[in-house]
Amino acid sequence: MKDQKELVREINERKIIEAAEHVFACYGFKGATTEKISKQSALPKANIHYYFKTKANLYHQVLAGILSEWMDSAQAFDNQEEPRQALTQYVVSKMEFSRLRPYASKVWANEMLHGAPIVSEFLETTLKNWLDDRVEVIQGWIDSDKMSAVDPIVFIYMIWSVTQHYADFERQMTLLNSGKSFTDEEYKIKTEQVVKLVLTSVGL
Amino acid sequence: MKDQKELVREINERKIIEAAEHVFACYGFKGATTEKISKQSALPKANIHYYFKTKANLYHQVLAGILSEWMDSAQAFDNQEEPRQALTQYVVSKMEFSRLRPYASKVWANEMLHGAPIVSEFLETTLKNWLDDRVEVIQGWIDSDKMSAVDPIVFIYMIWSVTQHYADFERQMTLLNSGKSFTDEEYKIKTEQVVKLVLTSVGL
DNA sequence: GTCTATACGTTGATAGAC
């Protein structure tokens, strides 16, 4: 049984990581101050350093959490054998991630924009392996005439970009929508449209 | 005829804006320091302030330049009457922009990620008008059965995201390509693939 | 117009009382 202090530590670390993800997403690594994170988490600034030692370390841990979630949602691709079902499920899962975890997506985008200094290794190993495998699966579908012949990499990048756009460029979309965010119902329809475009683009 | 000093001013301002675009793209607004910009432009730090007064003002001017280029490339959409030609030209033009001006695209993406504090007004007015007009054009094509019935907005967002991805996520693509950037020839092929996917997605 | 030296504010991090 966990003692009191351990429990407090867990709760506070979670609070801080959530707050940090929010602040890093909104201001970037440099623009995010430990004071902003402390206010967002409703915890004193010194506690941020007590729990995470440095801002850089906190950022690392935020990214680690995002990577682990990213890999989870990547599994949606493999739950189905047929391209139509697999791609639908994957796109829907990516769109849900953008809807539910926009800050995570933005932190990720920010890290990429600025040269991926922290997650380079993950990209070169885990993600590259995942991508290579998925390219093979797609190539298999193409070879057995289940979808049209396209460059699988270009196709996957299209799925990533179009789905992540709904998180990363949320602000642009809202401003172009007369300042109104999409309702859940609207977002559901947008998701269906995205699925349709993606499937149609490869003849499904 | 311009005198010597005016010429020097023009040349230096251009140098600084180019350097600033590069540095803002790589480090974000906060992460970009006037010292980095001064080194990148090979001009003393004090001159940055002499020409642009504040870092914020310099950032404004960098964004203004990007907006103006953005509107130029937007015209590619209107050079053709038929959807196939218009969309092809537009996608190619967006892909070229990502290839030739990756830093501009990244500064833009960064501004969006962090809530578009500077360009909100442009988005709500100029860009919103442009978008509304293009939505009408696309709806016209749909109504006259020249392309399949899709949500024009979702479709345009797809074009934006997939083309801009090649600039903003350049680093991710390079790392997933065994550390090698795309050659001009490879990029040309990728562009053709993107055009094909976009056209096919709406039945063209 | 150019550039060195510096003032001032901000921020990451810690010491030390509780």
Next chain:
DNA sequence: GTCTATCAACGTATAGAC
């Protein structure tokens, strides 16, 4: 483990010599 007070480093901006 919590939190206030404070330091040291950095970065923007400017003053003033050339």
